[in-house]
Amino acid sequence: MSELVLQHGCAKGGEPYVPQVCRVIDVRDQTHDVKTIRVQTPEGGLPFERKPGQLAMVSLPPYGECMFAIASQGPDYLEFVIKRVGFVTERLHELRPGDEVGVRGPYGNWFPFDSARGRNLVFVAGGIGMPPVRSFIEYALEHRADYGRIDIVYSASTYDDLVYKDDLFQNWPKEPDTHVHVSVYHATDGDGWSGKVGYTAPYLKEVFAEEGLATDNAAAVLCGGPSLYRTCREALLELGFDPADVVTTLEARMKCGVGKCGRCNVGGVFICLDGPVFTEAELARIPR
């Protein structure tokens, strides 16, 4: 098994600050506060090529701009999964097909989809941590023969908060040797959920035990909020993953996206340019 190799500071040379105009072509509700939004150029083309894990800044004058993981790239569109949490995302949720927004990117590095070939993949995500992870899942399924067994462990607060339900419950389980494990933290009668109720980290350990999963020849990909990240990172290491085989994508407040404005600085790195994807082995060497 060869080492996972991440590139850092690999996005370069593009227009740094001024977005290109893009048209919204599709808006879909995912949950009560999450929407999927697809954009393309006014001419009907793909705004730019991205690699799985890369980011883009979506800007909505006069309100502002926000950084998002590019959840998916179609032949002629980019797809974002946007949770309504504040000022700008509130306005982004009001978008209708035909509206125009600014998009700039792609920024940041990408998942080690090359060096992970041949491995089993364990994806661990919580809530709105799914979009970045999804970009890698999508790539792995498109190149299914290149990877071993795929396990997706995903949780959200309630059944309603699970994003990409179609993929979770219909599409992905049909893919060869692909196993989807979903839990929610809180269930109530009649909410439509009859599956596992519990937090992600203990559930992840349960899944490993029940399915007899091993950590050798596997890579784990982790993305979620601060507490999910902390607990699942610990769980993965306890399960026996080497920190060099655990890949995670970080979040920090961002403004420029190109390693200039200083905002996303942690130690000697800028998350927007050098990240957002790091291995746990790399993160352990960065002072925080």
Place this chain on the structure above:
Amino acid sequence: MIISKDNMGALADAIGATQTVYVPGTERAATRFVAHKKGEPVVLGGANVRMPPKDLLFPATEKMYRWKKHEGQLSLETEAAAHEPFTVLGVRPCDMASVAKLDLVFLTKGFVDEFYQARRDAATFVAVTCVDPDGDCFCEAMGVRLDAAPAADVLLVDRGGAYEAKPQTEKGEAAVAAWAEALGAGADAAAGDAVEAHCTLNPAAAKAEERLRAEDFDNVWHSVADYCLTCGTCTFECPTCYCFDISQDVRADEGARFRCWDSCMFTQYTLMAGNHNPRADRASRVRQRFMHKLRYFADRYGEGLCVGCGRCIRDCPAGVDIAAIIDAVATAPEHELTEAARTVQADEAKKEAAHV
């Protein structure tokens, strides 16, 4: 070429005939680089200007693009454009060193900042050797020499009553040739020996950087946080601090998006949705400022981010003194290793073991 100090006004007049020339002066109640007015005297010695020259390359607020919305259609127009040539006359070695650091930030590592580049390309920097370090200056400790400014296009060497003009770049060669023509006999003054000066303040910066790379100085950051007001003065007037915010004016159907200086000392700087803030407490922000200056920047660009100009010491309302902090770190009794440093050491040990 030797120019008498009395002739500096004439030199500024000559350069000013074809382009704006900025000289040390007073404007809006602070000493700073101001646009030279024909006939006014120009004095390059004495105390350094309070506001550094960074706003000439990286203005405190700068428009990036304009946008218009018409029936749902959005159009964007960049404000990036070539800049009129200008000269900055009388930049001290510390401030010139800061320009070289801003170059690293804005012009390297993947993306080129087109706004900065336009101004940088248009600028001719004329530095002057420093003969007046004051008690808060410690540039020598930060690798700057008072008698050199490698990033400048022209260096004026103080030789008593006159300056010797030494071109250091192609732009500088052209500038000096043009001055010689404009000044005629005025470019041939008598010269004494180069005046030598040194800083009296000399914090142990190299030692501090080395220790910050390994040990945990949380007690230092907490004690500074006890009296720092996180007002941001230190970062705004620092010649090397470059953090910026991007914002916009909020009119309904047309407007501009601009950037403006920001400060890592402010709570909102890292505040995210859901009130999550990785640097919510003051100590963590104080730590960020000093770690960025004294260590992180070196990790990334191979040199530190403080040029020892002393501005933040002079103007901090709370008496926070970076030179004293450098010495406190350098001379403190041994601290615990940081977790990151322990990981690095363990990794190295593993590698060693694998080699044996």
